[in-house]
Amino acid sequence: MTAQHELRLLPWAGPEGKPCYLDTDDREGYMSRLADHIEAVQLGMAAELLGQAHQVxxxxxxxxxKLRLLAAQLAGALRDVLRVASSRGSRLATPDYPEGE
Incomplete structure (x- = not known):
């Protein structure tokens, strides 16, 4: 499993919209690299959509x-970005602080 003994939340949903997870320590494995690539694409698309939103x-x-379409697209992008943030946040190392700090 991962260094923190947690599953990696993948940037796509499974059947019925359920989250998908990856159980591996290999950050250079095929599925990890695929997930990294899809996360980068999702973040890039969200940034482009934000620019379009400003124009609209x-x-x-x-x-x-047009405003309803924009709202639907922004909601989808926000869902993707939150999934990426959650996945990356759970993989961050948490420092061990002595008690009382």
């Missing part, structure tokens, strides 16, 4: 349908 929101004539 700056357009005072944007119609309701």
């Amino acid at each position: 929101l700056d357009n005072e004539t944007a119609d309701l349908e």
Whole structure:
């Protein structure tokens, strides 16, 4: 398992939207590298979407349908980014502090 003896949350969902996990110590293995690549793609897409969102929101004539589509896309990107953050956060080493600190 991972150094922290936890499963890695993968950046995609399984059947019925359930989370998928990877149990490996090999950060250079195929599945770890695939997950790293997909996380990078998801973060890049979220950054691009944020730029598009600014353009739509700056357009005072944007119609309701365009705003709804933007909201749906932003919700999906936020879901992906939160999954990446959760996965990466759980893999961070937590320092051991003496009691009382």
